[in-house]
Amino acid sequence: MNWKDGNCEYRDGRPAVEVQGRTVILLDDGLATGSSMRVAAAAIRKKDAAHIVVAVPVAAPSTCAEFAAEVDRVFCAVTPEPFWTVGQWYRNFAQTTDEAVRELLRRAADLSSRKAA
Numbered sequence: 001m002n003w004k005d006g007n008c009e010y011r012d013g014r015p016a017v018e019v020q021g022r023t024v025i026l027l028d029d030g031l032a033t034g035s036s037m038r039v040a041a042a043a044i045r046k047k048d049a050a051h052i053v054v055a056v057p058v059a060a061p062s063t064c065a066e067f068a069a070e071v072d073r074v075f076c077a078v079t080p081e082p083f084w085t086v087g088q089w090y091r092n093f094a095q096t097t098d099e100a101v102r103e104l105l106r107r108a109a110d111l112s113s114r115k116a117a
Contacts, residue, residue: 010105023051030086031059041071058089
């Protein structure tokens, strides 16, 4: 991911969504150590979100418990023991391409702008 002037290349020039005073739900495919989610939560906290919610389908039990103290709400659907990797809980854990992410975000922006019109 490349950052330039505070704009992520995935937004293709679209402005960042305003999160101040809003509830923000952060989703991921799972939490092992939680380091990426912690960075995301810290970035959202700096933008003064009203509430931060973390939701994942699978997580290490200890990581899920730690997040309970770090965000307003945390939802970990499954916290199996033993837990070694997120990928072990998926049949297909293939990497999503940057282009696929850009396309999904573009579609979401298109839907959002149509609803606003």
